[in-house]
Amino acid sequence: MTHIRGAPRHPQTQGKIERWHQTLKNCILLEHAYLPGELEARVVAFVEHYNHARAHESLGNHIPADFYFGRGETILHGRAQIKCQTLMDRRFCHHAQAA
Template sequence: MPRPSRAAGAGKIERYHRTMKNVVKLENFFHPDQLREAIGQFVDRYNNQRYHESLNNLTPADVYDQNLNLAKAGLRLKVDL
């Protein structure tokens, strides 16, 4: 996750929160557990199913897994953003 002290990092965090609000605010939640479930589903979809243009149309989980495998091999992934 980007550092919030940087302008670019703050922008990414704000964009993520705006996307989450737009999805979560479409429904009415009458119990905190319903809201927690909706946020959990959003986070799962955002990280594991939704393709991100800024990640060369990969999911964040795909990029994380690639970086983890390369790190185990002693290599680094170069992503042109």
């Protein structure tokens, strides 16, 4: 992973982290936190959910932890096999109904 710095005071060049901040802010602001510990716990819970439970469209609907721990390619391969088998099954059913 390479650390790249964007232009200071120019959020357009730091789109990915700005989008992450927006997602975090939208989640955190849904409920009021009355104590600092509540807010910290909510941020920790959000980060855990974001990295280990939430599928990301940019990663092919995978969770970031899958790619971080090296499971991403295995999952992609498994999905491709399931898709291929499903298409073959549909063709077989279609040809059987047409005959």
